[in-house]
Amino acid sequence: MPYQLLQENILKNVKMSPSDLEFICKYFKPISVNKGEFLLQQGNICKFEGFVVKGCFRIFNIDTEGKENTLYFAVKDWWLMDIDSFMNQTSSELNIQALEESQILIIDRTNKETLYKESSIVEKLFRIMSQKAVAAWQRRLIRNHGLKAKERYSYFVNTYPEIALKLTDRQISGYLGITHEFLSKIKRKN
């Protein structure tokens, strides 16, 4: 049941009646994504907000020198989108790619706006989710400045062991902001 996971996720953020939950869930459509498939590519407009039910995604940017910089990975129970492009319908700087066979629930912008209008608890839900996200991004930035590559690596595998298992070293290095060669050298020394 993909919707059960979504309902549980919502309830982690706000208390809500079963009927409200049902109501919200109706707006989300399940879709399957093949390994390697892109849900979004840089330069396009992000037309959806998604909730991962199964599988794994990588959200990353490719800079002018061709370097891939991974913003985050989204596995089961994570949300995924380019929030900037989705909100403002502007050209996205991000790519969203499935790293394995995956399943997600998506909602498009029109339905999202409808949801906001129909139920003020939805405003609250996404207000809280966004505020938590801000806090998380701030802490991530502090860690990135304060820790060396090896410490960031340890932090990542300790904090998200189940995600780390799904990833290649190259993918992890793109998240840490280092080269894959250097990650290999880090791992060698213990």
Next chain:
Amino acid sequence: MPYQLLQENILKNVKMSPSDLEFICKYFKPISVNKGEFLLQQGNICKFEGFVVKGCFRIFNIDTEGKENTLYFAVKDWWLMDIDSFMNQTSSELNIQALEESQILIIDRTNKETLYKESSIVEKLFRIMSQKAVAAWQRRLIRNHGLKAKERYSYFVNTYPEIALKLTDRQISGYLGITHEFLSKIKRKN
């Protein structure tokens, strides 16, 4: 009129009637802050959310080695708080210090909760503000990974010239995540 600035700031995010604006503003209290004064120190709980009317603040963390890492600067028309500590009433990892004689409007957590309950447009307002903030933090992280120190410096002074003018090089280096000695060397070459 400190409240006029706040009202204009709010209107940048959501359309709202003058009476709603008035209603919201009533919950904010103006306070003056002396240069050097701390509104928040690491280890304490953030008891307020603030909107800067005048002056300049620095929001930073001090890590275990004593290095100061600046998350952001808040000048006129910016919001300021430790969102994590304020939401969850947990111990803060941030310091908020006035860099000059300043004036802000603050609201405490109880009043904020009241506001949310009384008016669903407030939910929407802070939902949108938070979503914009998420987008901004994500882009900041990408820049931090993709750009070299010199490029980050150029980006900062070009994007926030009026803030850069108020700051010492040491403060800027703490924001860029480099030492002040290295910033000095960057500036020399060109």
Next chain:
DNA sequence: CGCGACGTTGATTTGCCTCAACGATTGTGG
């Protein structure tokens, strides 16, 4: 089987840090 992506390793270079010293500026107390 063969090809492409992967992880590894070494040699070299580069970006940035550390430490130390100095003069210039700012702030402060007498």
Next chain:
DNA sequence: CCACAATCGTTGAGGCAAATCAACGTCGCG
């Protein structure tokens, strides 16, 4: 208002973290 201290910006020498480039064996997949 001055004298002194503190903080600031600058510079240099040296060191370390991480990038770059190149080569190699391995593995999974078509």
